[in-house]
Amino acid sequence: MITGIDHIVIAAHSLGRAIETYRGLGFTVTEGGRHPYGSYNALIGFVDGSYIELLGFYEEATEHPWWDLLQERGGGLVDFCMATDDIRADQQALLDAGVASGDLYEGGRARPDGYEVRWINNKVAGEFQGRIPFIIEDITPREERLPAEREHANRVTGIDCLTVAGTDLRPVPIMAALMGGIAGQYVRRKKLRASGTRLSVGGHALEYLLPDKKGGALAEHLASNAPAPFAVRFKTTGVKKTFAPEQTEGVRMTLVR
Numbered sequence: 001m002i003t004g005i006d007h008i009v010i011a012a013h014s015l016g017r018a019i020e021t022y023r024g025l026g027f028t029v030t031e032g033g034r035h036p037y038g039s040y041n042a043l044i045g046f047v048d049g050s051y052i053e054l055l056g057f058y059e060e061a062t063e064h065p066w067w068d069l070l071q072e073r074g075g076g077l078v079d080f081c082m083a084t085d086d087i088r089a090d091q092q093a094l095l096d097a098g099v100a101s102g103d104l105y106e107g108g109r110a111r112p113d114g115y116e117v118r119w120i121n122n123k124v125a126g127e128f129q130g131r132i133p134f135i136i137e138d139i140t141p142r143e144e145r146l147p148a149e150r151e152h153a154n155r156v157t158g159i160d161c162l163t164v165a166g167t168d169l170r171p172v173p174i175m176a177a178l179m180g181g182i183a184g185q186y187v188r189r190k191k192l193r194a195s196g197t198r199l200s201v202g203g204h205a206l207e208y209l210l211p212d213k214k215g216g217a218l219a220e221h222l223a224s225n226a227p228a229p230f231a232v233r234f235k236t237t238g239v240k241k242t243f244a245p246e247q248t249e250g251v252r253m254t255l256v257r
Contacts, residue, residue: 002090002178004202005159006083006136007051008232011070012249015040015056021249022054026154029054030147033109033117038064041109045147048158048203048235054249065123069130076250077229080133080162081121083202087137090178091122094135097174100126106139117145130228131164131171131208155238160256161198161205163189165218165230172197172208194218 012018019029019042032041032053038061044052055078061067069078084090087104094101101122108118118139124132138145164171176182176199184197187207193216196209209230211219221230231252243253 001085001180002135002175002201003083003085005050005133005162005204005206006081007053008077008159008162008229009053009055009066009079009081010076010249010251011055011066011073011078012075013056013070015042015054018042018054018056018249021247022052025243025248026152027052027156028147028149028152030149031112032147033111034058035107035109037061039066043147044152045150046156046158046234047150049146050159050204051146065125065129073225073228074250076245077232079130080229081136082133084135084137084178087120087122087135090135093178094122094124094132094174097177099124099128099132099174111144115144116140119145128171130226131166132174154236154241154255156234156236156255158235159204160233160235161207162229163207163209163231163233163252164228165194165209165211165222165225166227167210167222169197169208169210172199175199175206175208189218192216192218 022029027044030043032043034040038057038059040058042054066078101124104120104122107121119136121136122134124134179201184199187198188195193212194209199206233254233256236255240257241255
């Protein structure tokens with residue numbers, strides 16, 4: 001069963017620039033390490049157990065699932081991952097629901113201190129990529145995958161809600177089933193001129209939104225972008241704030257209390 005948001009993925013052409021950008025926004029950024037398939041990352045950990053993965057590429061990696069997304073979208077939110085307490089059962093449930101979920105495989109990265117972090121995950125492809133999360137189960141202790149430092153100058157404590165834009169709500173029943181058969185809640189976002197369904201699990205929420213027929217920010221976004229994660233809200237004990245995409249490497253981001 002899905003137990004909460006594990007992390008969100010923000011891709012950038014320059015990882016170094018992304019690190020400096022997020023440090024400038026008041027986040028504590030920790031160097032993550034190198035994956036053996038062309039990518040490397042930096043991490044922003046939170047006290048709620050979730051984190052941001054800032055991801056770049058140290059070499060061309062055309063087979064990497066996020067390489068083309070970075071080239072096509074220019075960066076920003078490209079994917080998200082959710083934690084599971086039974087990855088094999090959830091993987092089978094995704095396949096049974098018609099999701100193009102690739103085989104489970106072992107992933108990993110070498111931390112700067114030499115420790116090898118290992119895990120098992122899938123990858124979601126096709127029409128549900130970015131709308132249904134990939135799932136992960138740790139081989140090495142999960143605490144070794146997260147950064148030790150989780151306090152931030154902006155006093156962000158974790159992820160509140162991830163908004164996913166789409167032209168239909170087909171992911172909703174699939175995700176609700178993976179979350180133990182929970183009931184979704186209708187949600188209306190007037191500023192976006194959009195409505196949809198909110199699913200809550202593990203202290204986090206997913207909002208699947210459809211644009212109104214009369215247009216609006218979400219409709220404008222979908223006119224030139226494939227359905228995908230659209231925005232993220234973080235919990236803070238500090239100052240509430242909204243950032244424009246040009247301030248955050250292409251991410252629509254809000255800090256809420």
